[in-house]
Amino acid sequence: MKSLEKFAPSHPQKTRILPRTKRWGWWLLLGIATVFSFVQIAGDGRRLINSGGWTLFWRFWRAALRPDLTSEFLEITLQAVGVTLSYAAFGTFLALAVGFAGGIVLSERWWEGVENHYRGRGRQKGFEFRMARTLLRVLLAVPRGIHELIWGLILLNILGLDPLTAVLAIAIPFGAITAKVFAELLDETVPAAFLTLINSGTRPGSALFYTLVPQTITDLLAYGFYRFECAVRSAAVLGIIGAGGLGYQILLSLQSLRYNQLWTLFFALCLLSGAIDLWSGLVRQQMRDGKAEKSSSGGGVGKKGSRLGISLWAAAALIPWSFYFLQPQLSLLWSPRTSMLIGQIGRESFPPRLPDGGVMVLFDLAGQTLAMSVMAALLAAAIGIFFSVPAARLSITLSGYPQALSQPVFVVSRIILLFMRAIPAPIWALVLLFILFPGILPGAIALALYNGGVLGRLMAEVNENQDLRPLLALQTHGASWGQVVFYGIFPAGWLRYLAYALYRWEIAIRATVIVGLVGAGGLGRLLTQQVSAFDYRRLPFTLLFYIGLTLIVDLMSGWVRRMMR
Amino acid sequence: MTGLMVVLTMILAACSGPQEQESEASFVIGAIPDQDPEILQRRYETLSAYLEGELGVPVEYRPVTDYAASVSAFRVGDLDMVWFGGLTGVQARLQVEGAEALVQRDIDEQFTSVFIANVDSSLTPFSDIQDLRQLAGRTFTFGSESSTSGRLMPQSFLSQAGVSLTDFAGEPGFSGAHDTTIALVEAGTYEAGALNANVWQSRVESGDVDLNRVVLLWTTPPYHDYHWVIRPEVTERYGDDFPQRVIDAFVQLNPSIENEKEILDMFGAEKFMATSNDNYVQIEAVGREIGQIVDN
Numbered sequence: 001m002k003s004l005e006k007f008a009p010s011h012p013q014k015t016r017i018l019p020r021t022k023r024w025g026w027w028l029l030l031g032i033a034t035v036f037s038f039v040q041i042a043g044d045g046r047r048l049i050n051s052g053g054w055t056l057f058w059r060f061w062r063a064a065l066r067p068d069l070t071s072e073f074l075e076i077t078l079q080a081v082g083v084t085l086s087y088a089a090f091g092t093f094l095a096l097a098v099g100f101a102g103g104i105v106l107s108e109r110w111w112e113g114v115e116n117h118y119r120g121r122g123r124q125k126g127f128e129f130r131m132a133r134t135l136l137r138v139l140l141a142v143p144r145g146i147h148e149l150i151w152g153l154i155l156l157n158i159l160g161l162d163p164l165t166a167v168l169a170i171a172i173p174f175g176a177i178t179a180k181v182f183a184e185l186l187d188e189t190v191p192a193a194f195l196t197l198i199n200s201g202t203r204p205g206s207a208l209f210y211t212l213v214p215q216t217i218t219d220l221l222a223y224g225f226y227r228f229e230c231a232v233r234s235a236a237v238l239g240i241i242g243a244g245g246l247g248y249q250i251l252l253s254l255q256s257l258r259y260n261q262l263w264t265l266f267f268a269l270c271l272l273s274g275a276i277d278l279w280s281g282l283v284r285q286q287m288r289d290g291k292a293e294k295s296s297s298g299g300g301v302g303k304k305g306s307r308l309g310i311s312l313w314a315a316a317a318l319i320p321w322s323f324y325f326l327q328p329q330l331s332l333l334w335s336p337r338t339s340m341l342i343g344q345i346g347r348e349s350f351p352p353r354l355p356d357g358g359v360m361v362l363f364d365l366a367g368q369t370l371a372m373s374v375m376a377a378l379l380a381a382a383i384g385i386f387f388s389v390p391a392a393r394l395s396i397t398l399s400g401y402p403q404a405l406s407q408p409v410f411v412v413s414r415i416i417l418l419f420m421r422a423i424p425a426p427i428w429a430l431v432l433l434f435i436l437f438p439g440i441l442p443g444a445i446a447l448a449l450y451n452g453g454v455l456g457r458l459m460a461e462v463n464e465n466q467d468l469r470p471l472l473a474l475q476t477h478g479a480s481w482g483q484v485v486f487y488g489i490f491p492a493g494w495l496r497y498l499a500y501a502l503y504r505w506e507i508a509i510r511a512t513v514i515v516g517l518v519g520a521g522g523l524g525r526l527l528t529q530q531v532s533a534f535d536y537r538r539l540p541f542t543l544l545f546y547i548g549l550t551l552i553v554d555l556m557s558g559w560v561r562r563m564m565r
Numbered sequence: 566m567t568g569l570m571v572v573l574t575m576i577l578a579a580c581s582g583p584q585e586q587e588s589e590a591s592f593v594i595g596a597i598p599d600q601d602p603e604i605l606q607r608r609y610e611t612l613s614a615y616l617e618g619e620l621g622v623p624v625e626y627r628p629v630t631d632y633a634a635s636v637s638a639f640r641v642g643d644l645d646m647v648w649f650g651g652l653t654g655v656q657a658r659l660q661v662e663g664a665e666a667l668v669q670r671d672i673d674e675q676f677t678s679v680f681i682a683n684v685d686s687s688l689t690p691f692s693d694i695q696d697l698r699q700l701a702g703r704t705f706t707f708g709s710e711s712s713t714s715g716r717l718m719p720q721s722f723l724s725q726a727g728v729s730l731t732d733f734a735g736e737p738g739f740s741g742a743h744d745t746t747i748a749l750v751e752a753g754t755y756e757a758g759a760l761n762a763n764v765w766q767s768r769v770e771s772g773d774v775d776l777n778r779v780v781l782l783w784t785t786p787p788y789h790d791y792h793w794v795i796r797p798e799v800t801e802r803y804g805d806d807f808p809q810r811v812i813d814a815f816v817q818l819n820p821s822i823e824n825e826k827e828i829l830d831m832f833g834a835e836k837f838m839a840t841s842n843d844n845y846v847q848i849e850a851v852g853r854e855i856g857q858i859v860d861n
């Protein structure tokens with residue numbers, strides 16, 4: 001037993017198996033969701049597979065072998081990489097700042113501290129505090145419920161064509177997501193030290209900064225890498241609002257279907273996001289090793305020469321560089337023109353109006369959006385789980401698994417996942433539309449491919465971090481590698497898979513905005529219609545429905561997390 | 566920590582930056598071309614250099630690819646002059662009081678759209694607008710939502726023939742671009758679609774369309790489309806005759822001079838000519854009818 005202990009991670013993930021009743025609840029919910037989305041897909045009675053478009057389908061893929069490598073286009077690509085990188089760096093920096101502050105005020109621990117502190121002085125504030133926290137949660141669903149692109153278009157009406165618009169379009173929703181994640185990190189950290197300080201009368205702010213913040217900050221920074229990779233991909237969508245960069249070039253080449261140029265840009269995006277992914281993996285690996293080391297000998301993380309340290313220095317150089325490169329005019333935030341434009345938009349959107357056909361239309365469209373996003377999330381989860389083992393560097397050597405294959409399989413799986421998430425969802429939708437008939441299905445698959453690329457990566461990491469002891473136990477009892485995967489790895493990881501899948505579901509909901517070309521956009525179609533008609537009065541209700549859907553997902557993921565704790 | 570300090574210093578430095586440049590305010594332009602946008606958007610220096618020479622003021626080109634985004638940028642005053650489509654030009658003028666339609670191409674006076682179909686749909690060419698009724702019960706795709714030739718006018722002609730959006734099989738698609746419309750009809754994903762006739766013509770000439778898979782059904786009657794729209798304050802900045810100077814600069818473009826020919830080619834024009842707000846009354850009416858223009 002003693003020899004096994006050294007394999008145990010310092011933060012062993014609980015491998016709690018759900019009580020039977022709760023498991024039934026989940027299967028039932030999953031069943032209902034699946035049936036619902038299938039009914040929506042089959043409901044219009046249209047054919048699904050289009051056999052006429054294979055030529056066009058292959059034309060797209062064949063172009064991958066002949067990307068446009070003329071020096072003129074490579075120069076454009078390189079320039080675009082620089083622009084994308086600087087938007088992503090600056091946006092991520094702001095998102096982390098917002099997320100740090102937001103995460104603290106959103107965490108249960110903080111409110112617990114505030115409550116204890118003041119109740120200790122004889123004030124009863126329990127109810128108000130709970131209300132305030134709930135209100136904050138709802139408010140934070142607003143930035144998350146609205147797609148970056150829509151943020152971009154709204155901000156464009158307020159800040160104009162300044163780089164600041166695109167930077168904020170990334171920073172606002174990403175800041176809110178980071179706040180949520182950081183709050184979860186704070187709440188999942190052992191609170192003993194924090195509560196000791198609180199109970200001895202320290203003010204909640206100081207207590208937090210001396211205990212929980214130092215305990216979680218490295219995890220937040222590590223998460224920052226993941227956000228950075230997301231921001232790179234987002235900056236690729238924001239090209240539309242004149243932000244330039246890879247997304248802008250992708251859009252331009254897409255409009256005239258220059259596939260050879262598109263592939264050059266995809267490869268650039270893959271290289272960029274692959275490099276960030278690789279480096280963040282190395283950083284996290286060192287942090288894990290450091291933590292394990294620390295638990296036995298003390299020290300480890302944060303010492304000189306650590307990869308996180310190098311990254312911080314790199315960030316310290318990259319952020320001012322991107323600021324210099326983009327030259328966003330921060331003074332716009334308090335300029336009189338901005339407040340005038342805000343007033344103008346405010347007046348034009350008031351009083352809000354329901355779309356023609358009333359509120360039922362909104363429910364109907366929300367149903368379509370829900371169906372597409374549920375289908376997308378289910379498929380993405382399936383893709384993610386499929387790749388989660390081959391794309392992971394497991395610390396256990398699966399006996400009986402052909403070892404010669406494991407390295408090539410790992411590399412190929414990672415590359416496939418990278419391409420799945422580097423190619424923007426609207427492009428997936430177009431390519432799928434060559435071989436599928438319009439409707440919810442091509443939209444759902446497009447979103448599933450994109451999100452599956454992200455989920456596969458995240459789930460592989462869950463598997464890499466798993467407690468080894470149960471797996472080794474299975475193996476020593478003679479389980480085959482398949483049995484270890486199905487009876488050891490999957491059951492232990494499934495709650496985390498679910499948490500990630502729910503998180504991507506939320507993203508799929510708002511991303512339905514950008515796959516309108518499939519002819520079944522639901523709320524997304526209505527939203528793009530209203531944006532293109534500058535119909536500011538009808539816009540608020542549509543956005544409200546998006547936010548409502550986001551809140552539903554939020555409630556469900558809160559439920560899952562409580563089960564994990 | 567040092568990094569943070571550097572950032573703060575730079576932020577402070579940048580805040581005081583912009584005010585200094587106001588003496589030489591640039592004339593800022595943008596464009597959303599109907600065809601091969603990547604060519605103009607990646608080589609706009611030729612255009613801005615030409616205008617700078619002709620107008621004697623600094624000209625800055627700001628690339629935007631989205632219709633709604635360019636209208637918004639024009640509305641807030643970050644773009645002084647934009648190459649808009651028919652509908653977006655009207656939307657922009659409605660949001661900026663005093664804005665003027667200035668110049669159009671020769672072809673914009675007689676602009677048309679085409680309806681195309683996949684051969685498997687067994688739809689055949691026709692010459693009477695009423696025959697658009699054949700499209701009821703079929704799957705159909707427009708181009709971009711804000712496109713005049715890919716959405717607004719086709720929808721208007723459909724409605725004149727008594728076909729509304731709910732008459733198609735399923736929702737109509739919005740492919741986002743004319744070339745995508747051709748591709749999706751060629752694939753048979755949508756049985757029929759409508760797009761800009763110029764784009765269709767040039768794709769047929771270059772052999773990019775498989776005419777064994779796609780047939781041209783009908784060409785619409787002519788309407789006004791693309792044009793440059795200018796904001797009113799430019800007269801305060803550059804003098805009362807500035808709009809006229811802009812018109813002249815475009816009208817004088819000479820195809821026998823290399824640079825100027827390149828500009829004409831980027832826009833797919835033989836020559837430019839003056840236009841006025843009155844030319845887009847029909848577009849505005851149609852825009853209101855189909856809900857692309859609303860009164861806020």
